[in-house]
Amino acid sequence: MVSHPKYLKKIFKNSSEHIEKTNFYDFFKDILGKGISIVTGPIWHNNRKALQPAFQYAMLEDFNKIFNKTGDKLLKKFEKILGRQVDVSPYINSSTMETTYESILGLNFEENPEENLKYSNTIYQYIDTCLERIFSPIKRSDFLYQLMPEHKKQQERLQEILNFTSAIVDKKREEMKRRSGDNISENSDFGIKKKSTLLDIILERFKTDEDLPYEYINEELSTFLTAGHHTVTSVLSSILYELSKHEDVQEKLFEEISSIIEDAKCISTKDINAMEYMECVVKEGLRLYSPATYIERKLDYDVEVDGSIIPKGTSINIFIFQLHRSEQVYKNAMKFDPDRFSAANIDGRDPMAFIPFSFGIRNCIGWKFAMIQIKCLLAKIIYNYRMQPLSQHFKLQLYSDGILKSKNGFPVNLSRR
Numbered sequence: 001m002v003s004h005p006k007y008l009k010k011i012f013k014n015s016s017e018h019i020e021k022t023n024f025y026d027f028f029k030d031i032l033g034k035g036i037s038i039v040t041g042p043i044w045h046n047n048r049k050a051l052q053p054a055f056q057y058a059m060l061e062d063f064n065k066i067f068n069k070t071g072d073k074l075l076k077k078f079e080k081i082l083g084r085q086v087d088v089s090p091y092i093n094s095s096t097m098e099t100t101y102e103s104i105l106g107l108n109f110e111e112n113p114e115e116n117l118k119y120s121n122t123i124y125q126y127i128d129t130c131l132e133r134i135f136s137p138i139k140r141s142d143f144l145y146q147l148m149p150e151h152k153k154q155q156e157r158l159q160e161i162l163n164f165t166s167a168i169v170d171k172k173r174e175e176m177k178r179r180s181g182d183n184i185s186e187n188s189d190f191g192i193k194k195k196s197t198l199l200d201i202i203l204e205r206f207k208t209d210e211d212l213p214y215e216y217i218n219e220e221l222s223t224f225l226t227a228g229h230h231t232v233t234s235v236l237s238s239i240l241y242e243l244s245k246h247e248d249v250q251e252k253l254f255e256e257i258s259s260i261i262e263d264a265k266c267i268s269t270k271d272i273n274a275m276e277y278m279e280c281v282v283k284e285g286l287r288l289y290s291p292a293t294y295i296e297r298k299l300d301y302d303v304e305v306d307g308s309i310i311p312k313g314t315s316i317n318i319f320i321f322q323l324h325r326s327e328q329v330y331k332n333a334m335k336f337d338p339d340r341f342s343a344a345n346i347d348g349r350d351p352m353a354f355i356p357f358s359f360g361i362r363n364c365i366g367w368k369f370a371m372i373q374i375k376c377l378l379a380k381i382i383y384n385y386r387m388q389p390l391s392q393h394f395k396l397q398l399y400s401d402g403i404l405k406s407k408n409g410f411p412v413n414l415s416r417r
């Protein structure tokens, strides 16, 4: 297990090294196996290259329109919980699921909101059960596991997940057919070239690349639908919780937002990029509440650390959560202090000290998407609401099921500004 920048730098000398995933991820192979987060070697390189355009700069402008729309819907839901201490994470989760669905798939979430949210829960129950298996010597055995009642339940969940992603593909194909049947070219909206969503790219690849197995489509969709929204939910909920304890940070943020935006319903990426203090607040949230608590990699070759050799093929667990909370790396590490990320204070800090999106060529493909989404939502919330102090005795009960969560939720008491 590695949780210090000094050792990370020794092991990862080059950004393209040690990108292979460990056996840990085998437990997820039935739903994510052929997706980008698990595959390795030339398949990973090809897939990453093919999918990267779905996150290019030009796409982010379009995504930001969706962030604004779903953000305004979230504010409407918040109107119903004013003046009470309420766990905000389920509200944020339905908003981030909608955002991911509309931006990554290019489909209308409202056509089937209950089904979409049910999928979001089912896939996490499935992943939770996989994690239980990893940590149970008996359940790890495929042979013994197949004899347990849980296996049957897990198979039912798997079928539900596959039905959901297959229905998405059918819907998209129908839409594509309809578009080509209209007198408008498939690739244009009123003469403007339409940008391809991730789902368009996946389906196009499947048409032209004979080597891609059918399961690739479902497993790649599940990869993005899972990676894309629970992470954002986790960090945004924890930031709101911290802000309720730091009125000074809220007010400083409010002043910055008010000085930049002209219309709270339409916050542009230019506005967002101009918010320097916002950047510090979000980064401090990602430090203290890193949604991806750990990642695992396999060593490509023998590595020498402090006179000992770690052999090629060893599984390395990079414990991001601990690294970000280490007193050796951050002074007063447990304090929520956005000023740590001010230009003056980051000077000289080791880049490996802050890795919420991992690092190197196999970092998070959606990190820019995530950053703009979090900032857009946070700007809307802070512009409209204050977070009132919580009861003194409340203490978060954090745990990780791959993503950082809290057993007693992330309570916030909102009041209108």
Ligand code: HEM
Pocket (backbone or CB within 6 Å): 036, 037, 038, 048, 100, 104, 223, 224, 227, 228, 229, 231, 232, 235, 290, 291, 292, 295, 296, 355, 356, 357, 358, 362, 363, 364, 365, 366, 367, 369, 370
């Ligand atoms: C705050 C939000 C997010 C955090 C903290 C985060 C964190 C991470 C981390 C640490 C990894 C590396 C995992 C590893 O090496 O095993 C990763 C990979 C990945 N993330 Fe994110 N992520 C976030 C949001 C997103 C979003 C919004 C998307 C897509 C819409 C996304 C899609 C992915 C994918 C597909 C991978 C696998 C990349 C590959 O293996 O090439 N993530 N993410």
